[in-house]
Amino acid sequence: MTTNLTVRPPRFGMGTANLDDDGTTWLPPAQLARALLARFRAPDYRPPVLPAEAVELLALARQPNVAYASILTLLERDPLLAARVLQRAQSAAYASRGSIQSLRDALVRLGLTTLTGIFLETAMNLRVFRAPGYEAPMAQLQAHSAATAHICRIVCRRTAICDEYAFLCGLLHDVGLAAMMLSLADRPRGAPLPDFEQVWPGLREAHEEASAMLCRLWRLPPDIELALSCHHSGRLDGHLHPLGSAIALAERLAARLGRGFRDEAQADESHLLEVLGIAPRVGLEILDEARGALATLDA
Ligand SMILES: [Fe+2]
Numbered sequence: 645m646t647t648n649l650t651v652r653p654p655r656f657g658m659g660t661a662n663l664d665d666d667g668t669t670w671l672p673p674a675q676l677a678r679a680l681l682a683r684f685r686a687p688d689y690r691p692p693v694l695p696a697e698a699v700e701l702l703a704l705a706r707q708p709n710v711a712y713a714s715i716l717t718l719l720e721r722d723p724l725l726a727a728r729v730l731q732r733a734q735s736a737a738y739a740s741r742g743s744i745q746s747l748r749d750a751l752v753r754l755g756l757t758t759l760t761g762i763f764l765e766t767a768m769n770l771r772v773f774r775a776p777g778y779e780a781p782m783a784q785l786q787a788h789s790a791a792t793a794h795i796c797r798i799v800c801r802r803t804a805i806c807d808e809y810a811f812l813c814g815l816l817h818d819v820g821l822a823a824m825m826l827s828l829a830d831r832p833r834g835a836p837l838p839d840f841e842q843v844w845p846g847l848r849e850a851h852e853e854a855s856a857m858l859c860r861l862w863r864l865p866p867d868i869e870l871a872l873s874c875h876h877s878g879r880l881d882g883h884l885h886p887l888g889s890a891i892a893l894a895e896r897l898a899a900r901l902g903r904g905f906r907d908e909a910q911a912d913e914s915h916l917l918e919v920l921g922i923a924p925r926v927g928l929e930i931l932d933e934a935r936g937a938l939a940t941l942d943a
């Protein structure tokens with residue numbers, strides 16, 4: 645029998661809501677989507693923890709003339725994270741920007757927005773893309789999010805959209821999926837974990853809104869929230885949303901290059917190119933460049 649939300653004490657990843665009475669019956673997709681979104685809206689829901697430093701960096705990255713010293717203090721606040729960020733900045737994906745020995749070098753050579761992207765990617769890999777029992781879909785989602793971010797940056801270089809900002813949005817676009825997996829995985833002792841294939845249709849239905857809700861809960865800039873809320877259609881209230889369309893195109897290309905996530909990328913590629921003002925010939929160049937970028941990511 646399926647009834648809805650039962651109240652449980654607040655813990656990480658949980659607000660109210662157990663999705664069924666006996667732990668064995670799962671809701672049909674539309675109901676599951678509604679129940680998960682209700683869980684995210686509950687006052688006692690606690691989203692996965694995004695380090696405060698990442699949120700502060702995102703805010704700093706939007707300000708002109710920020711002092712290097714204050715950025716470095718922020719970057720170094722969590723030594724483990726700082727070490728991982730430096731390691732990533734030294735990887736093949738950023739090697740073309742010159743030798744990087746320290747976070748200060750990384751800041752000088754890569755710039756604040758790129759470094760913020762690396763910081764956010766590292767923080768999410770450590771703290772968000774982890775749900776016991778859902779390791780395989782989480783790993784696939786992590787790879788898909790990274791690929792979409794890198795391709796979104798390449799796409800936006802052909803538009804007037806800031807490419808580094810697009811990278812951040814690409815990285816975050818499916819964060820609602822990660823949060824829903826975390827929420828489902830955080831269940832009462834002994835309760836079975838629902839099979840991912842069984843819950844996927846419900847997650848797919850809810851995830852754009854869930855990603856936008858996460859942005860709100862993390863107090864990220866409202867324009868990121870809007871872009872994430874329409875990252876499949878690229879349209880918001882009937883109007884074209886350029887950044888949302890760029891993410892939709894990036895994830896479509898990611899899927900073509902083997903980094904899709906299930907069957908979520910269904911937007912029409914030629915239409916997305918057209919609304920972004922990108923000629924089909926340039927679209928092919930983007931695909932080539934994206935292929936090269938993903939190969940470098942794997943190096
Ligand atoms: Fe996606």
Ligand SMILES: [Fe+2]
Nearest residue numbers: 817818875908
């Ligand atoms: Fe998505």
